[in-house]
Amino acid sequence: MRLRSTWLIVIVALALVAGACGGSDDDDGASPGGGGDGTQPPAQEIDYEAIGLWDDGPCDESKAPLVVGTSTVFESPVISLGDLAIALEAAAVAFNARGGANGSCIEVHTCDDGANVDQSLACARELDEAGIVATINDTTTAGNDVVAAAHTDAGIPRVATNVSPSDWGAANAYPLDASSTGSTVLMPQALLAQDITDIGIIRADLAQASALKGILESMYGDDGATFPMDAAVPPGTTDYTQFILKADDEGVGGVMLAVGEQEAIQVVNAAQQLGTDLTIAATLGTFHYESVAGFGDLAEQMLFLSSFPLDVDGGDPRSQVDQYPGRGCAHPRCGPRDHHRCILVPQHVVHRAYLRW
Known part of the structure; x- marks a missing residue:
């Protein structure tokens, strides 16, 4: 029963990863020269059934929520990855509008590790105390070994985690790519x-x-x-x-x-x-x-x-993103990496395994 529950949690997390996006959330005037109007292509109506997904209407707020989390450095002088948290929150909003996880709403708990070892470990403990069932795309930049050990001790699956050598032998790490x-x-x-x-x-x-x-x-x-x-x-x-x-x-x-x-x-x-x-x-x-x-x-x-193909049909890769559930991430800083994880995730398995069990 424990194994079955773990896999259900992982599959839910895979669905959310399909809606996440990566990059850095620090604008700081660092716009590139040489063109580009900074606009996203127009959204297109999605035929969910055609791509093996679901639209069951809004999630039921009366049900116990499914809580997931992530931790990374939101902003620092060295590196800023705050939009990983923004992406996960946006993905949850998108999935909750279509039924959430078997009708239950998905809640997201994020934590800023500050690129500091002590704060990173505190984040691992905070996520555990928040009752999360899995981390999604957590990207630790300091204290990888102690954070990995803390999640292992707590029995928390880490889906699409940014793997480090500390995670290579971890039974609770489920990376989707080379990170x-x-x-x-x-x-x-x-x-x-x-x-x-x-x-x-x-x-x-x-x-x-x-x-x-x-x-x-x-x-x-x-x-x-x-x-x-x-x-x-x-x-x-x-x-x-x-x-x-x-x-x-x-x-x-x-x-x-x-x-x-x-x-x-x-x-x-x-x-x-x-x-x-x-x-x-x-x-x-x-x-x-x-x-x-x-x-x-x-x-x-x-x-x-790139871990995944940017162009599977010969069209504009940005327009392809509009065909997938992950388009819920409408924040202007969204990047392509995690949008295209939806190409990898077998969505019909997600649909049947966790929505209809």
Whole structure:
């Protein structure tokens, strides 16, 4: 019975993940140059039955709610991921309008870990005390090991979590992709595929990130890759041209961006300003649509990694999002990564397994 309950919780969480979106919630004037009007494509009416979903009307507020949660750093000088929380809340609103979880309303409990170990552990305890049945897309940036242990001890499933080495053997972790860590270590492969062997790293100024160069050298050294540049972006950085100029001075052929959206956009803006011919590798989970549209001609020099296909039918990927339940995330900072997780989730299984059991 315990196993069945756990899987039902996980399936509910998978449905919510289909409605979430990723990126950074800090505008801070970091809009990209080069075009893009910042508008979302017009919403289209969704034929839920045609895609194996449901629209049973509003959830029943008289029933006991299903409580889920997430924790991440909402805003800090190094990285800001507050829209992960915004996305989960928006997904719950969208699903509650269509029946919630078997009629029960879905409640979301979010916690800001402040990129601090003690606060991250406090968030894990807070979510447990809130009675959540699972975390969704929780992205811990400090104290991964103690947070993972706390969730394991509490028996809380972690769905679509941002996995770290502490989670690799965890029975309660249900990642849907390689997460930010996995995506980052794949960037050199993308550059090597373009015959670029001298690679610069532009990364977040976090203790964990300092080990990245050594990890990549051990993985790609036999393929001829070298990493002569390893540049951390300190808190409060205002001049981002320094990273492009340093890459040029080091003679690298391309750089990989292992930073948050705000910093990544500033680096790309600096590349545009300087007219560099560097190839830039990044993940589509880092940027929202407005940013990618605004990169203009520089996008031709960029390699984007994504866990899921952006274009399954040959159409505008933004319009494809409108065909999926995750369109409930209408916040202007929504990014593509978690929208397209709905491509992966077998929605008919979700419908039958948790709505009709």
